[in-house]
Amino acid sequence: MSILVTGVAGFIGAGVAGALLARGETVVGIDNFSDQYDPVLKFARLKGLRETTGFIFLEADVAEREPMLALTQKHGDLDRIVHLAAHSGVRQSMVDPYVYVQTNVMGHLVMLELARGITELKHFVYASASSVYGANRKLPFVAADRVDRPLSLYAATKRADELMTETYAHLYGMRATGLRYFTVYGPWGRPDMSPYIFAKAIHEGSTIQLNHLGFIKRDCSYIDDIVAGTLAVLDKPPVDAGHRIYNLGAARSEDIVQVIALFETAFARKAIVELRPGEPGTLQETAADIADTTRDFGWTPKVTVEQGIPLFVDWFKSYNRL
Template sequence: MTILITGVAGFVGSQVARALLARGERVVGIDNFSPYYDPVLKFARVKPLRDNKAFTFHELDIAEREPLLALADQHRDIDRIVHLAAQPGVRQSITDPYAYIQANVMGQLIVLELARRLPDLKHFVYASSSSVYGANAELPYRTTDRVDHPVSVYAATKRSGELLTDTYVHLYKLKATGLRYFTVYGPWGRPDMSPFIFAKAILEGRPIKLFHLGFAKRDFSYIDDIVAGTVAVLDKPAETPSHRLYNLGAADSEEIIHIIELFEKALGKKAVTELKPGEPGDMLETAADIAETTRDFGWKPKVKVEEGIPKFVEWFKAYNGL
């Protein structure tokens, strides 16, 4: 049987694919190499996967209905889906909202249409986001909290994806699990996210903008923990058709100032910082309650930022030939 991974050239998708191939699974991966950030990094992530005979790649856009639904005939043996393809990025979603609806709402709908056509589908796992908690003031965030106030278009599209999935579970009796990821970082990470931006700015001696006047806090989650959590969830579908939601985060909200200090130490260079107010769409703090994820899957994050940031910096320097 075969696992379909959408967004397989992405940060999380490529490493989930690597982990599943390493334990002998067959994987069909799709990605459209979206130009949101440098596709060269995406090609580099996919290249080693393509050396594995158990891996098949299709360059496809999940928002293009016909070619995507054709996968149901081409790969009838797909029995699990890990749907990670998305248009990410909170800030850009405010200036270019259309791309987000296209990839994250239309795309989610079409992947769900594909899911319901697969005769042997056992589990549909997909990425949601901590951003759905939006304007919620009570921390840590729990999956039982109401999430009716997303503060960016990106967050609204991720919440829409959850709602559409709920409807498809109801209509077509799927077993679906949504994962609300919290700020994932680590080797092969995304150039639009803070760890990449911090490392680059420090090395180039450019100022780092500290939003919320430096008081922002984030639940930084190391990629290996997120991959282990995603695979653990994939391996344990619910017993009956249902839609479950889980937080996957480090459960250890860190002050951005502390993160900058760890970068300074790992890079051996001081950061120049500039205090800025919060920007529209930005959350002041994120923190995951992972009690249910631990209870149901035995999953607990292992890598603290003190260990993860030096590992990221090591990769960042090697990747950039520094």
């Protein structure tokens, strides 16, 4: 049997696919090399996977209905799906809203239709995001909290995915799980996310702009923990048909100024920081309550920022040949 992983050239997708292949699974990976950030990094992530037995790669757009639905005929032994392809990023979703709805909403619908067509489907796992907590003030964020005040279109598309999945699980008896990831960082991380932006700025001596006058807290999750959590969830579908949602985060909310200090230590160089007022689309603080995730999957994050940031900086230097 094989597993369909969408967004396989992405940061989390490549990690998940690599871990699945390492335990002997067959993975059919999909990606369209979107231009959200430089695809060269995506090709590099994919290179290692392509050299591994059991990996099949298809360049495709998840929002393209016909070729995606035809996939199940060609790969008739798919029994699990990890749907990670998305257009991510909060700020960019205010600049180019259409691509967010096309990929994250239409693409998600196509994936649900694809999943519905697989009679032997054991589990449909997909990426949501901590952004769905939006304007919520109660911390830490609990998966059962109301989430109807998204602050960005990106968050709204992720919430729409959760609602559509709820409907499909109800209508068609699917077993589905949504994962709300919290700021994932680590080797092979995304250049459009703050950890990479901090590393690049400190290395180049350019200015880091901090919103909310620097009063920002983030639950920063190390990639290996996120990959392990995603696999733990994939391996334990709901007993009966249904849809569940879990937080996957470090459950430690870090002061962003302290995080920058860890980067400064790793680079042995001071950061130049400019404080700015808040942006309307961004959350000031995120903190994950993972009690349910730990209870149901025995998963706990292992890597602290004190350990993870030096590992990320090591990778950043070697990848960029510094």
